[in-house]
Amino acid sequence: MPQLGESIAEATIVRFNVAVGDTVEADQEIIEVETNKATMGVTTLCGGVVKEILAEEGVSYAVGSVLGTVEATEEELERTGVTTVEAHQEEHDQAQAAEEEANVHFKTEGAGYFEPKAVEPNVKGLPVPMGKKGAHYISPRMRARMNELGLQAADISAVTGSGAGGRVTVEDLEQFLEYISTWPASSASPMRLAVADAMRRSWTRPLATVGMPLVMDRLLEYRSKQNPKPGLTLYVLRAFALALSEIPSAAGYLIGGKIVEPRAFDIGLAVQVEDGVMVPVLRSVDTKSVQELSQEYSDLVDKARARRLTEEHTKGGVATVTNFGTFGLTWATPIPLPNETLILGISAGVKKPVWSDQVETFIPVTEAELNLTFDHRVIDGGDAGRLLKRVVELLSKPETL
Template identity: 70%
Template sequence: MPTVPILMPQLGESIAEATVIRLDVAVGDEVKTDQEIIEVETNKAVMSVTTLCNGIVSEIRAVEGTSYSVGSLLGILEVTEEEAIRTGVDTTESLEAKNNQQQEGKSGEENLHFALDGDSYEEDPSIIPSVKGLPVPTGTMGAHYISPRMRARMDDMGLREADISAIVGTGAGGRVTVEDLERFLDYLEDWPSGPASPMRMAVADAMRRSWTRPLATVGLPVLLDRTLNHRREQNPKPGLTLYLLRALALALKEQPMTAGYLIGERVVHPRSFDIGVAVQVEDGVVVPTVRKVDQKSLSELIADYDDLVDRARRRRLTEEDSSGGIATVTNFGTFGLTTGTPIPLPNETLILGIGAGRKMPVWSKEVEAFLPATEAELLLTFDHRVVDGGGAGILLKRVAALLQKPEEL
């Protein structure tokens, strides 16, 4: 009987690999078309690998806790001739034949590394890289020029420049050499450690890319009493973050340039005011996108917002749910924090954050006395290439003003 491979599917446009977290079938099990058989975790959500046709599981190669790239062989199904013809999927035999042809066509000149300044790529075969994305403590000197030999070793280990930036270099000009890196790894050998989750690695990668831009933050205290009073009168009650989403969307609609992208010598303006909301999950943050926030009232947004946040916390977002946002709102006040410097996603120009509300004495012109009021810090981090401090300040003041008229949101 022919066999059909179970492959790691393309689970999203930007997803290159996924980690197997649960096997729902065993060898010998009979499965149906589109049956969920393997649960995997990407950097954004928990998803399932499904079968392409009816058959019997003859082999499982996937191992729980292991990451596999798109197209990797996770298992094999034994199917009938009729089923293989009906579904039109490639059999395991045909795929192996294609792979063998590709391997034979490859040149033997692979993985060549060119050295400069006599820094050749002759490594000790006894040294086996075993650390990926390793954080390093603060040192006194940073990494400067990275030689091709060092670059090749970093590629082998999955390290980025940020991972070695604090290692004290002993090479020319203070550069970090392979020997410096190996000594540092030996030094950390006995430290407590564990593998970083796909979520943590995704957050780390996004923050590295975000920080390649000149980011700046401006802040403004905002009174929340009117917003909180309005919320108490609603049924169902919108969250404070939803008020921020709506206020930011309306302010951006008036000033669309502040959410533009700088592409070469052009500023590209947003065509839709879709805004993300930062949701804390285990070991990271996910950002589902609320669509057309400028076109819907608070009451119309509640259902969509609550559904997205709930699925985000359960890691059940799709690629569409978390793409295409032009800005993000984050409410770090839920952790009791009063201020912070939120960082926008690499594909966004700005992020709006709010801290915890505090009772403060505020001067009232009506009664000419200080009265208690709930005040919170409103913060806006932005790409300074696109927006100047003045423009960011105008946008932030407009958001604060809209929060004083919650009935119009």
């Protein structure tokens, strides 16, 4: 199992594209794996014949585990510069012996570095409905039992506590688990677990949401004359980045007693995929026009829907735009990622009567709602409102974007 990203320690086997006895070429994609970020391929290091497959589909394996072996000729090994499993294991053993002499231990107990070792996903959780009672305090005994089960504090919110002040006890938890043991259940995917973990961490902050209407008629008319027509979300991305470049502290991070402002306005785009959401990031959006961003935007959306994003495509965003209007929603309170302070949501456009002072009557317009969720520690409602107003002003002049 190769290292698929800086923060990725394991991946789940989705599919084998070869069988024992098949002939393969160097750099041929033979295994499809899923991480908590994307689905990607594992390729061969050299050409040869598949001798054995040691891993199983649907199981997670740690980085460094052998998933199978390829029998190759001496000429192929020399051409590709690949060492054998035995030679690589010997090098690893020698390096480990040197580390142990320095009293640095890193080998997993009971498992050789190259043995195929199945691992549990590193983000666990029990999906349960919200409860009405409970207490924030978790006793050491309760915490130990939750750690054994891989549960987070949010996972026990459905459990009614019988302890002092409504505290949930170990006995309460065991009774609840017994109670739901016969309910229909399925394993959460790595993507679903990653989203759950991100939202759990994000909700540790005081988040607030403000909204403002956007009359879209001028934007829709201008867009209809473009060839090709950029996505409406792209105009919002561009206006959001420009507004943030004027008020950079709004996208800052509160670190101790300092607010650290971003160096570049890289804006993420929420893309719905099967069982989750992926957020590719467009770089330096404030310095590029909508037309200049159009191709990059389309490529990232396609990669996200195909689950082919790399860590380079998703890291470093300072804020995100999400178009929940594609689902027909007219209001929502989106939640920013843990590493971001802001997320801007776009609702569905609807026809509404709006009073016109010029003709002194109501006229029909297409109106959408913009919802901005923000970390209230960093900015207040007034600053969030001014930021949102500036976004609306910029979108009212789409030719400048």
